[in-house]
Amino acid sequence: MTPLILALPGNERLAADLADRLGAELGGLETRRFPDGETYVRLLTDVTDRSVIVVCTLARPDEQFLGLIYVARTARSLGAARLTLAAPYLAYMRQDIAFRPGEAVTSAVFAALLSQAFDALVTVDPHLHRHKSLSAIYDIPALALRAAPLLGDWIGRTVERPLIVGPDAESEQWAAEVAAQAGAPYVVLRKDRRGDRDVTVALPDLAAWRDRQPVLVDDIVSSGQTMIAACQALVAEGFPRPVCVAVHALFAREALERLSTVAQRIVSTDTVPHPTNAIPIAPLLAAALRSPIAG
Numbered sequence: 001m002t003p004l005i006l007a008l009p010g011n012e013r014l015a016a017d018l019a020d021r022l023g024a025e026l027g028g029l030e031t032r033r034f035p036d037g038e039t040y041v042r043l044l045t046d047v048t049d050r051s052v053i054v055v056c057t058l059a060r061p062d063e064q065f066l067g068l069i070y071v072a073r074t075a076r077s078l079g080a081a082r083l084t085l086a087a088p089y090l091a092y093m094r095q096d097i098a099f100r101p102g103e104a105v106t107s108a109v110f111a112a113l114l115s116q117a118f119d120a121l122v123t124v125d126p127h128l129h130r131h132k133s134l135s136a137i138y139d140i141p142a143l144a145l146r147a148a149p150l151l152g153d154w155i156g157r158t159v160e161r162p163l164i165v166g167p168d169a170e171s172e173q174w175a176a177e178v179a180a181q182a183g184a185p186y187v188v189l190r191k192d193r194r195g196d197r198d199v200t201v202a203l204p205d206l207a208a209w210r211d212r213q214p215v216l217v218d219d220i221v222s223s224g225q226t227m228i229a230a231c232q233a234l235v236a237e238g239f240p241r242p243v244c245v246a247v248h249a250l251f252a253r254e255a256l257e258r259l260s261t262v263a264q265r266i267v268s269t270d271t272v273p274h275p276t277n278a279i280p281i282a283p284l285l286a287a288a289l290r291s292p293i294a295g
């Protein structure tokens with residue numbers, strides 16, 4: 001039987017695209033908020049013995065989580081054979097250690113909750129830093145797709161003489177892969193984050209790359225401070241305003257407006273719907289969902 005795809009609110013366009021590419025059926029799902037803020041969920045398509053793919057990107061996870069769990073539990077109780085979560089953005093990956101005594105390691109707690117509800121997970125560039133792979137915290141098969149080739153391809157087609165710049169040590173993994181795909185050199189900056197919105201970066205010696213257009217690449221833009229500090233440092237060093245390319249466009253309030261004042265252009269993949277989306281991830285997700293992990 002063909003797989004059934006269910007879209008949580010806000011994921012309808014991606015779900016329809018995936019259904020087209022996979023030749024899957026797009027199922028119906030009714031959700032709404034009661035006046036007191038509680039969540040109502042009703043599955044409108046029979047899931048009995050079906051392999052069900054639930055599409056829900058997890059930006060703003062606290063707003064979405066209960067609805068997602070209600071959908072999964074209801075599908076399971078109605079006889080779904082297999083439940084795969086397609087979450088292009090996977091939340092809570094950055095709190096991967098207790099930095100101070102008593103802090104919740106939310107990446108692990110969140111992973112345990114999703115592992116109870118689903119049989120498999122497919123996501124794009126989860127923030128793997130101290131957790132080396134998703135299997136360190138997820139008990140279900142979990143596939144981490146890499147958007148770097150798509151970013152590198154976009155940069156190679158769009159930017160002349162790019163210099164790929166990773167804003168911090170963690171971004172080296174993306175910067176190197178993006179640069180290889182774009183056929184460009186890369187450098188990595190040193191970042192010092194003292195608070196959510198208090199970020200400074202230090203540049204290495206960039207004398208060899210003076211004639212290049214800097215292209216900042218990072219997995220996440222949230223407050224925008226990382227990209228803003230990196231843009232300011234590069235411009236102060238005499239480079240043109242950087243092009244900024246991100247996988248996950250979270251963009252907290254005013255981040256886009258503030259980054260726009262120091263960047264030449266800002267683009268992202270569409271793992272999180274946002275005005276900067278320019279790089280579609282549906283082909284990557286569809287290829288992965290055809291694999292045995294999705295059942």
Ligand code: R5P
Nearest residue numbers: 170220221222223224225226
């Ligand atoms: C950090 O380790 C990530 O790779 C990003 O650099 C970070 O999450 C960006 O956050 P913000 O936009 O708040 O500086």
